[in-house]
Amino acid sequence: EGVNPQEYTLIKMEVIPPFPLKLRALEDRKVYLAAATLRPETMYGQTNSWVLPDGKYGAFEINETDVFILTERAALNLAYQKLSRVPEKPTRLTELTGRDLIGLPLKSPLAFNEIIYSLPMMSILTDKGTGIVTSVPSDSPDDFMALHDLKTKPAFREKFGVKNEWVLPFEVIPIINTPDYGDKSAEKVCTEMKIKSQNEREKLEAAKKIIYKGGFYEGTMLVGEYAGMRVQEAKNLIKSKLLELGQAVIYSE
Numbered sequence: 001e002g003v004n005p006q007e008y009t010l011i012k013m014e015v016i017p018p019f020p021l022k023l024r025a026l027e028d029r030k031v032y033l034a035a036a037t038l039r040p041e042t043m044y045g046q047t048n049s050w051v052l053p054d055g056k057y058g059a060f061e062i063n064e065t066d067v068f069i070l071t072e073r074a075a076l077n078l079a080y081q082k083l084s085r086v087p088e089k090p091t092r093l094t095e096l097t098g099r100d101l102i103g104l105p106l107k108s109p110l111a112f113n114e115i116i117y118s119l120p121m122m123s124i125l126t127d128k129g130t131g132i133v134t135s136v137p138s139d140s141p142d143d144f145m146a147l148h149d150l151k152t153k154p155a156f157r158e159k160f161g162v163k164n165e166w167v168l169p170f171e172v173i174p175i176i177n178t179p180d181y182g183d184k185s186a187e188k189v190c191t192e193m194k195i196k197s198q199n200e201r202e203k204l205e206a207a208k209k210i211i212y213k214g215g216f217y218e219g220t221m222l223v224g225e226y227a228g229m230r231v232q233e234a235k236n237l238i239k240s241k242l243l244e245l246g247q248a249v250i251y252s253e
């Protein structure tokens with residue numbers, strides 16, 4: 001963690017019942033995977049959620065009704081940000097690993113896809129954000145390559161028990177246009193840089209820098225309530241709306 005606090009928007013991705021055995025005890029609660037993002041304006045284009053297969057997660061009581069699935073570290077930080085049923089103390093209801101979360105069907109705010117699935121990503125850090133990441137392959141090179149890997153490598157799907165129908169129907173959705181990279185900027189930069197997989201970390205870091213700046217400073221929204229508006233202006237409006245509707249919370253670390 002750096003010296004400067006980073007503020008994330010936590011997107012509440014609701015786990016759709018019936019719950020699998022591991023989550024059965026939570027069936028009378030609202031259970032969410034809580035994904036940390038810096039780009040709330042991209043939520044229209046979500047195709048799935050990412051978890052680290054060997055990552056340690058838990059289901060934590062946030063208040064009387066809501067349970068968040070995230071890392072213990074994030075739950076502790078949230079507890080000091082008034083987001084724990086017991087003040088300043090996380091209460092864990094269930095211990096989980098990323099593997100337990102693979103294949104969970106989710107309903108996520110703003111997403112054009114009505115149901116998306118939780119899938120494995122190998123580059124997730126468990127000491128950043130919540131350890132849960134939402135996937136927007138139109139605008140994130142990491143997300144684009146991780147989804148590409150799952151789509152094009154049946155052995156990779158098999159290794160993690162990922163069903164075809166959790167992956168293959170999900171296409172890149174254009175949501176933001178930029179002058180230099182068009183409306184599927186992550187795909188374009190990955191193709192131009194000849195990135196082969198999610199494991200090409202150096203190239204992906206470079207790709208992310210280019211795309212992140214371009215999207216934020218020069219992007220225009222193509223979809224949603226603020227279609228036609230600059231991303232710079234739309235971002236905070238969309239974030240405020242999500243917070244107002246109780247579909248997201250603010251998280252700092």
Ligand code: A2H
Nearest residue numbers: 036037038039042124125128129131133134135136139140
């Ligand atoms: B962003 P920063 Cl469309 N491990 O959200 C790896 N990556 C993580 C993470 C973790 N534990 N927690 C969050 N992230 C990702 C959307 C997005 C993001 C788009 C474009 C760029 C982008 C959809 N994924 O981030 O290191 C999340 O992905 C590029 C910077 O704190 C989060 O925002 O700067 C971003 O990394 C936070 O990265």
